[in-house]
Amino acid sequence: MIPPVLPTYNRADLAFVSGRGSWLVDDAGRRFLDLGSGIAVNVLGHAHPALTEALTAQAGALWHTSNLYRIPAQEELAERLVEATFADTCFFTNSGTEACELAVKMARKRFSENDPERTRIVAFTGSFHGRSSAGIAAAGSEKMTKGFGPLLPGFTHVPFGDHEALKAAMGPDVAAVILEPVQGEGGIVPVPDVCLKGLRDLCDAHGTLVIFDEVQCGMGRTGKLFAHEWAGVAPDIMMVAKGIGGGFPLGAVLATEGAAQGMTAGTHGSTYGGNPLACAVGNAVMREVATEDFLAEVRRKGALLRQGLEGLVASHPDVFELVRGSGLMLGLKCKVPAADVVKAGYGAELLTVPAADNTVRLLPALNIEDADIREALSRLDRAAATLAPAAA
Numbered sequence: 001m002i003p004p005v006l007p008t009y010n011r012a013d014l015a016f017v018s019g020r021g022s023w024l025v026d027d028a029g030r031r032f033l034d035l036g037s038g039i040a041v042n043v044l045g046h047a048h049p050a051l052t053e054a055l056t057a058q059a060g061a062l063w064h065t066s067n068l069y070r071i072p073a074q075e076e077l078a079e080r081l082v083e084a085t086f087a088d089t090c091f092f093t094n095s096g097t098e099a100c101e102l103a104v105k106m107a108r109k110r111f112s113e114n115d116p117e118r119t120r121i122v123a124f125t126g127s128f129h130g131r132s133s134a135g136i137a138a139a140g141s142e143k144m145t146k147g148f149g150p151l152l153p154g155f156t157h158v159p160f161g162d163h164e165a166l167k168a169a170m171g172p173d174v175a176a177v178i179l180e181p182v183q184g185e186g187g188i189v190p191v192p193d194v195c196l197k198g199l200r201d202l203c204d205a206h207g208t209l210v211i212f213d214e215v216q217c218g219m220g221r222t223g224k225l226f227a228h229e230w231a232g233v234a235p236d237i238m239m240v241a242k243g244i245g246g247g248f249p250l251g252a253v254l255a256t257e258g259a260a261q262g263m264t265a266g267t268h269g270s271t272y273g274g275n276p277l278a279c280a281v282g283n284a285v286m287r288e289v290a291t292e293d294f295l296a297e298v299r300r301k302g303a304l305l306r307q308g309l310e311g312l313v314a315s316h317p318d319v320f321e322l323v324r325g326s327g328l329m330l331g332l333k334c335k336v337p338a339a340d341v342v343k344a345g346y347g348a349e350l351l352t353v354p355a356a357d358n359t360v361r362l363l364p365a366l367n368i369e370d371a372d373i374r375e376a377l378s379r380l381d382r383a384a385a386t387l388a389p390a391a392a
């Protein structure tokens with residue numbers, strides 16, 4: 001019999017009832033150290049006082065009015081994002097996949113009048129852009145698309161990291177190239193800076209827009225506000241979600257004026273997108289995260305965690321293979337099944353997140369305490385010790 005909750009998730013039998021900082025308490029009173037952050041969402045941990053205060057103050061004043069009227073908190077958040085990035089304008093969504101929908105629509109609309117054949121979107125294998133029809137068409141993997149056809153047309157997939165294939169895929173009909181500067185679901189796989197630069201140059205040469213999906217790697221995760229800043233290249237359109245709401249559903253599409261020029265009144269909309277509650281929290285997240293001091297701390301904490309993980313790879317060579325990623329977006333590629341490592345973590349009351357390429361993701365709160373980093377490493381050490389070595 002089908003359960004009341006549609007069984008699309010293979011859930012762990014854990015139910016959390018409260019949280020504070022990097023710690024969660026389950027319904028049996030056990031305390032778990034959270035290195036998953038609801039999949040890179042709780043950037044300031046659980047129950048951060050500034051976020052609770054922003055949300056409850058807004059909840060007491062006004063919940064929702066719709067986008068038929070001006071929303072002051074939304075205007076404030078848009079100004080903050082424009083100020084902090086390459087972008088000239090923002091549209092707010094409730095999720096990453098809705099940001100993908102708009103990014104694709106915006107890119108196609110940009111050319112619809114003057115260059116109407118330019119509709120194709122080039123994407124990379126191993127990517128993840130959400131579960132909407134545009135999101136699964138963009139990612140293209142059989143795991144996400146099988147049985148859901150006919151898929152949204154006009155997407156071409158290039159093997160991740162294959163420069164020649166990317167060059168061959170370009171042409172006068174390509175509206176945009178979409179990619180994650182650091183693949184998240186794909187297993188924490190960064191695109192080297194030189195490749196991002198090369199991609200930008202290639203797209204400029206072809207008059208093609210660049211869409212960066214920073215839903216997972218953005219909002220301070222890598223130690224810069226957005227991951228593409230490391231490479232010194234900017235996109236034309238960027239998708240943001242996850243961390244920007246700190247746990248409240250919120251996403252955004254940021255764009256240059258040129259890329260957004262087709263999006264005139266009536267071309268897109270959302271009932272909830274950028275509502276007062278979401279934007280009150282988004283402003284509070286930006287106030288905390290978008291400062292050089294905070295981001296420097298993310299880089300320092302990231303280096304501390306990474307150093308510890310390298311130590312675990314050395315001391316458990318049969319369990320772990322290598323560490324990759326940057327800042328507090330780190331992946332442990334495993335030799336045993338990554339799912340076993342995640343499960344062993346539950347036994348040690350430590351939460352991590354599995355990803356593709358047999359990788360375990362470590363996505364702690366960006367303000368995780370140093371002592372909690374050390375505790376997480378010791379729990380991961382304990383978890384690894386319970387696992388059988390990989391078959392030689």
Ligand SMILES: *Cc1c(COP(=O)(O)O)cnc(C)c1O
Pocket residue numbers: 094095096097098100128129130131180184185213214215216217241242
């Ligand atoms: C999570 C994610 C999405 C989808 O976001 P949702 O809020 O789950 O719709 C899109 N792109 C990337 C890179 C993600 O990590």
